[in-house]
Amino acid sequence: MPQTSARAPERARWDRRFGAAPTLAALSVLALTACDAGNKQATADAAHVRVEAATVTSDVVRASATGEIKARVESDLSFKISGRVISRTAGVGDHVMAGQVLATLDPTEQKADLESARAAVASQEATLRMTSSVLTRRKALTQTGAMSQQNLDSALQQYQSAGKDLEAARAKLETAIEALQQTELRADADGTITDRDVETGQVVQASTTVFTLAHDGERDAVFNVQESAISRTVPQSMEVALLSRPDVKAQATPREVSPALDRSLGTVRVKLAISNPPAEMTLGSAIIANVVLARRERVSIPWQSMFSKAGKPAVWVVDPDTKITRMKPVIIERYDASRVVLSGGLQAGELIVVEGGQFLRENQSVSYTEESTR
Template sequence: MKINSVLKVKHVAWASAALLAIILLIVVTHSAAKSSTPSSPLAMVEIAVAEQRDVPIYGEWIGTLTGQVNADVKAQVTGYLLTRNYKEGSFVHKGQVLFEIDPRTFQAALDQSKGQLDQAQAQLIHAEAQLATADANQLKSQLDVEKYAPLAKVDAVSKQDFDNASQTNLANKAQVRAAEAAIASANAQIRTNQAAVETAAINLSFTRVVSPIDGIAGIAHAQVGDLVSTTSDALTTVSTLDPIRDYFTVSEQEYLALQKRFSDSGVDHWKLQLILADGTTYPQEGQFYFVDRQVNQNTGAIQLAALFPNPDNVLRPGQYGKVRAVTRVQQNALLIPQAAVNEQQGSYLVAVVDKDNHVNMRPVQVGERTGTMWVIQGGLKAGDRVVVEGQQNLKPGMTVQTKPFKSNVE
């Protein structure tokens, strides 16, 4: 019994020692596993340094393109449209026939006017012949009167012969006056008929509707077979597109500031950029053309116009054409990339990384934008490092890894 008790005690001791060894092994293994797990990596952000330099400040205004000249091509006579002789949207030359109106009525009117003119000219020839005969007869009768007058005083001829000669002379003078009146009437009729011929010829020429200018011809608003007249809408419109005009409006305050800037600087022309509807910048630079004579009292804005070269006629009237131009140069402006600025409920925040790579969020006051940069008017100083990429999930006090920001914009 005593031996069994001793063995039982030893067995319990061994079991306790084994359990303790297992527990120690688990603890050591857990500690080793914990110590072997790597720590979470620091967030990687791209930073840019706030820089200070002189920058141009741009203004942008919404504009609309239109032709330098937009000529409405209208019918000037009434008739049925026979043909359309141009390709819509193509370039046409001054004097090129665009449409033809049925000319038969106008050709008939011209032929009739010419016939009436020929008749009047024949009447003139007949009247001139009558005048020549009347002049000859009047001259003969006048000589007879002059011959009989002294003879009648001495009774060398009878009074009856002298009276007959005088009456014949008076009749011949009346015939001369009648022939002269006939000539005047014939000349007046000729002038009237000549005007009628000229009018008929002009109307006939109007049946060939031509382009008044060199330019791009638009869509035809009348089709073959339509009855057109002087009261009809334009058959089409032809526009000169090189250069093309861009109308845009500026506020009265902007206009006064621009006027002062250019008068003070002595700049004689204002170079402009054209931003198209897809956001691209038109490669050709434009120039200021004119300013309207008055400010619109309803809007407080004034209209300006710019001209842009358009050698390939790529730009067309009616296109959106935002105008962009330098309005002033800001000296020693503090700049950071626009992507570094976060707008939150009307305020602007920037994530700034200090020399120990700790993050702090700083409110800033922003000014104008220039290119991809933003002018900062307060809250930063030159040399501050701001986060441009990787702002997501950043919190004040975090430690981050940094690398320089590289812009894709040239």
């Protein structure tokens, strides 16, 4: 029998003891390789997003309104009598002094009435002098017995009647003088003409406004504000600025809120008293008032972080420990230029997805770098 045949049982025993080892080693290597590949694939599948830590900041609630500068006191000037305008000496924008003539009516009729009234006064004065002389003579004659008491009483009545007629004539003279004066429309104060509704040759009626005069002195900022805004607490001091030059500013305080609503506009007129207005804030200047209505702590987030869940606003948040996402509903208070101010739903420090959220799903693993958080 050959030698090889004698060793066959021994080789068989070796194969049974160690022949499976290479196979197990190979399987172990394959398993480790598969696990490593699986981890790499899981890492590759994790979405990379940019996140931001929600921070609480002081939120200032502001409101603004546009208006114009007006005089604290304005006068509507009108003629007290009717007539035809023969001259106009002032226009819009002119600064006038108290007593200055602004326009004149044709005084022909009033001058004629004045001359007639003066003549009547002169006539009644002459009559009074004559009756006074007669009364004096009759008193003397009555004292000597040369004239009866009846004649004296008659002279006294004539004198008294002449006195009353003179008073009436003088009253008419004063009326005629006043009527002539009323043919001239004069400024009632120092100020600036802000409106005019009269031309030379025009016939105007009594009490029809022909000029509006803004008195010199204190100035108001006048606004037409939506009725809903009036329900808020109006601050006791606010800043107004020229609309064309925001650097020209002044402090103002509420002075008057109209009790009546302009139903055509749905607004309420509000007047603010301006303290020491700059020279640039001239009458009629367009201004803007910036009002701080409230200061409070709020979370604000970038608008691009906003999504919706079941039709309601929500954001993606990331658990910093597990790096797992979930969508969290939030309550929006208002929208600013580039951020959304929240009144609830997020706490300070929570990580919100601000970029890449459109590709996320619930409970998804994500990756982000430290540089991505703020």
